[in-house]
Amino acid sequence: MNEIKTIRKWFWAWDFEKEEKWLNRMAAEGWALVSVGFCSYTFEQSGPGEYIIRLEMHDSSDTPFISFMEETGAEYVGKMIKWIYFRRRSELGSFDLFSDIDSRIKHLKTIISTIRLLLIANILIGISNSINVTRIGWVNLLVAALLAYGLGRLDEKKESLQNERLLRE
Amino acid sequence: MQESMVLTEASYYILLALYNPQHGYGIMQEVEYLSRGRVRLAAGTLYGALTSMVDKGWIIPLPSEEGSRKKNYQITSKGLEILKNEVERLRELLLNGDMILKGEKKDE
Numbered sequence: 001m002n003e004i005k006t007i008r009k010w011f012w013a014w015d016f017e018k019e020e021k022w023l024n025r026m027a028a029e030g031w032a033l034v035s036v037g038f039c040s041y042t043f044e045q046s047g048p049g050e051y052i053i054r055l056e057m058h059d060s061s062d063t064p065f066i067s068f069m070e071e072t073g074a075e076y077v078g079k080m081i082k083w084i085y086f087r088r089r090s091e092l093g094s095f096d097l098f099s100d101i102d103s104r105i106k107h108l109k110t111i112i113s114t115i116r117l118l119l120i121a122n123i124l125i126g127i128s129n130s131i132n133v134t135r136i137g138w139v140n141l142l143v144a145a146l147l148a149y150g151l152g153r154l155d156e157k158k159e160s161l162q163n164e165r166l167l168r169e
Numbered sequence: 170m171q172e173s174m175v176l177t178e179a180s181y182y183i184l185l186a187l188y189n190p191q192h193g194y195g196i197m198q199e200v201e202y203l204s205r206g207r208v209r210l211a212a213g214t215l216y217g218a219l220t221s222m223v224d225k226g227w228i229i230p231l232p233s234e235e236g237s238r239k240k241n242y243q244i245t246s247k248g249l250e251i252l253k254n255e256v257e258r259l260r261e262l263l264l265n266g267d268m269i270l271k272g273e274k275k276d277e
């Protein structure tokens with residue numbers, strides 16, 4: 001039985017690339033992701049660099065997407081909120097989810113629309129709570145401010161990809 | 170004739186690969202083979218492209234064979250039409266490139 005360890009860690013949705021990098025650093029050190037939970041990642045001991053880890057926010061139906069990925073040799077690790085985690089043995093070759101700018105832009109748009117929805121919800125709840133007697137509304141407004149910041153970051157990323165797309169694929 | 174359309178490299182090669190029925194992983198291998206290893210479709214990109222091409226009616230999923238979880242796809246007549254137009258367009262690009270750059274040697 002392989003050794004197992006769980007690490008609690010928080011990543012903002014707009015830092016998904018950082019999250020993926022960290023998971024791959026763990027894999028390179030011989031800790032391959034086996035399951036995900038809310039702010040928690042469970043790893044099993046494996047050969048260093050045995051796996052490549054990828055994550056994607058997926059909006060539509062999961063089952064056909066996951067079985068498609070499995071068909072290409074990827075293993076489904078788990079799902080947290082809308083994020084799906086995969087891993088694939090590195091001996092099978094390079095493993096990426098996106099190979100052109102269009103699909104990267106589309107992925108960013110999925111994340112952006114999800115966060116925008118959360119932002120609107122928090123603004124509405126925040127305002128209605130501030131108008132009423134409760135004073136807890138500022139928490140929602142604070143969250144909204146944070147989400148707005150994240151949205152800005154994602155929009156920047158999307159725009160720079162869109163500019164690049166004018167010149168090449 | 171619809172307004173002129175430019176396919177992405179990925180869509181072009183996916184449509185070509187689906188001239189014969191093929192499943193997802195088969196498409197990836199076929200495209201890599203056709204492009205002599207240059208074009209490597211990532212699984213998420215391919216999945217997204219297949220989904221929207223099915224929606225547009227350029228390709229259709231075939232009823233899966235018994236005992237197989239793999240879904241096969243094939244190009245439709247609409248898809249074939251689009252592919253043929255694209256080949257014509259590419260021919261024009263190539264012709265003009267060759268005409269203007271004739272005599273220029275590829276550096277390397």
